[in-house]
Amino acid sequence: MRTKAVRHTLRGLGLVCAAALALTACSSSTTGSGDGGPVSASGLDTALSQGGSITVWAWEPTLKQVVTDFEAKYPKVHVNLVNAGTGDKQYTALQNAVQAGNGAPDVAQIEYYALGQFALGKSLQDLSKYGAPDLSKQYSPGPWTSVSINGGVYALPMDSGPMALFYNKKVFDKYDLTVPTTWDQYVDDARKLHAADPNAYITNDTGDAGFTTSMIWQAGGHPYKVNGTKVSVDFTDPGSAKFTDTWQKLVSEHLVAPVSSWSDQWYKGLGDGSIATLAMGAWMPANLASGVPTASGDWRVAPLPQWRQGQSASSENGGSSLAVMKSSAHQDLAYAFLKFANAGDGAQDRIKGGAFPATTADLNSQAFLDTAFPYFGGQQANKIFSDSAKSVVTGWQYLPYQVYANSVFNDTVGKAYVSSTPLASGLKAWQDASVKYGTGQGFTTGQ
Template sequence: MNRWTRHRRTTSLLIGTVLTAMTLSACGGGTKDDSGPQRVSEKEIQAALDKPTELTVWSWSGSLPDVAKAFEKKYPKIKVNVQNVGTSAEQYTKLQNAIKAGKGAPDLATVEYNAIPQYALSGALVDLKRFGFGSLKEQFTPATWEAVNVRDGLYELPLNAGPMALFYNKKTFDKFDIEVPTTWDDYLEAGRKLKKADPEYFISADNGNAGLTESLIWSAGGRPFQVDGEKVDINLQDVGTKKYAETYQKLLDAKVLSPTAGWSNEWFQGLATGKIATLTSGAWMAGILKGSVAKAAGDWRVAPLPSYGSESTTSINGGGSLAMTEQSSKKLAAAAFLRYVSLEEGADITQASGSFPARAKVLESLKFLGTKDEYFGGQEINRIFADSLAEVGGGWQYLPYDVYAITIFNDQVGKAYTGEKTLEEGLKDWEKQLIKYGKDQGFTVN
């Protein structure tokens, strides 16, 4: 029995959220598995690929245009137009506007895992079980498979994964004789030692990041969001969330975190010089470092995410795939392309671009796990990411309006990073706003 089979049997629900009976009907879903009559046969999907068809895909993925070309070569009657209409929030705004208007949505769109519930709830996405894709469960890792399932519906086939890890600048660590931290207490001490040695160096940079905060709460054992039908429970003072807040507050109080904004020129410069010494992030950060901090090749390494004492659970940060919109009039061809992207040659192309895979067979491959990455000094980083993915803690749920939650995070919690309030106070303020918004949207929120 491989690690994914063992994990699949023991892990609890990772992602879940609201889907009312009306929503399920709108999504063409509601069945809990593929044991009933399959709505669309494989023969019908293949027949659609032999008809002239033009698909529109919204995505900011840098590798997807190459995937589309490979698909068109294999199926010459299909044209795939990949359009970058903006990254993340920009695309989500345009997608939401098209949904509201009832027209203008693409056939397929990149939707990150945390955003799936929000679009599934509105009935905007197709339940992929109608194509028999529920039978593909064993092809993917448990954490990513559960991330694309919303209650009874399947809304994506996983493409990439974002298991959390610690990226650290070995050159900086060696310069100041700092050991790689294995716990958050160690991490704090490393930050203090670094700051004392040279105040221009910081253990990391963070001026407020909702996605990172959710991932760190998750790994601390916090489960602040619970969703059951239209009932939403929000508790940003649960034991795990408090553990995160108390730990991270020590980093803020010690002023070992640079206030440099992520993705800014200063941030990339800090990573290049090693003055920002670590990053806690999803596996996808490896590709960012290679592409945008190329001159630091050989300086960086990867280690497991720091733990809280003896606890060893991890979490996911980022990741997503393609979702099909109900507005699409070309669902058969879209289903074929979606599967090609996540499970066939398209997945290989995306993986080659630096994306960390969600396919179970790849993560069991000794060749993949043993690949030495020269950027990271010849380290076998895939082993660390794979181990992290296998240890993702169960029971996490995203809000069915997590996209909105992220947009207001810095208004509420951001002041903790400037010392205007504590992190615990900021999280309480965020909680109040999330409860109010949920009620305004018609949820029963506690």
């Protein structure tokens, strides 16, 4: 079961980021084993048999069991698991330690959207020397793309968030709504529902950077293009326009509830039916079960609506990785822990604890696919999530300073939800702010 704090970070919401996270502050001393030459499996075995101590900074609760099992299997290794803060708080602490040249952990949990910032800043070890690229087929495409940066592999995926549509079947049945297969149908449902009950809305939205980028991703958009320190930002591309044109109708016609996600009012709306759907990552079921228990049996899961009838495109919404810090003096042990946690026995610990897998073997296992969810009326929802993971649109990139970009989302795009500012204008303002910041940090930027 995820904590509230973990849910927030998994959604990839805008985070307030200190200027210390900028490119110019991301250099790192290179101690420990460094880049070095290839490290074989026998080399890792030797490191494990010799033992030692590593520190892991992470907030994800399922890692506690992973540490217990790892230490039981390798009794000469001690893992110091530290919660140094969630998301942006940990990133700030991590960057401060990198700048100071001491105090950084051996392993750090980093969300996919923030990973490029640390990788490009040379704070993370490229795991290619351990043969990490050979693990590519073990993971679904979305998470693997996120950890593969500029020809290197800078982390191993912990989990994934392929998107799906969660909908209140009780509400849909009451108002004779058809589960939408396209976003145009979704808008029609929104109009029909709100006309029938002015207090009911198809969904809520007050502006969410992670949701916006996930929707543009699904629409085939590529607003961010990154090649080393050369970046471009363009929210006028066709995919962005698809999202903007459709979502503007919902905002302009007041068809989305002006309620912030994860607020008390949001939970109430999910429970009483006044918020009828959520387009979110596959990590959401446990949150519904714990946060809205009274609505058990009312909700179901469907594939994400499409931008064009007949398509089956999806995108990722949230998720984290584990990375080895380049300053670590125990990189071999650190990588061995990563592999155990994310590609070995520890991955099963995490799945049992409620994490949604990024590993294809688990996504395709019959036991996983056949799991019945009592909250969803016994529906085998993992079949939908698994199909979504296989259908994630490839080629998506985040900015190497996405943490900062997301932090100014509400100051730019957010205005479209509380004023007459069009979404397209808000995205243009977000684009301009992102380009300006990147230029100031030494990136070559453009549109």
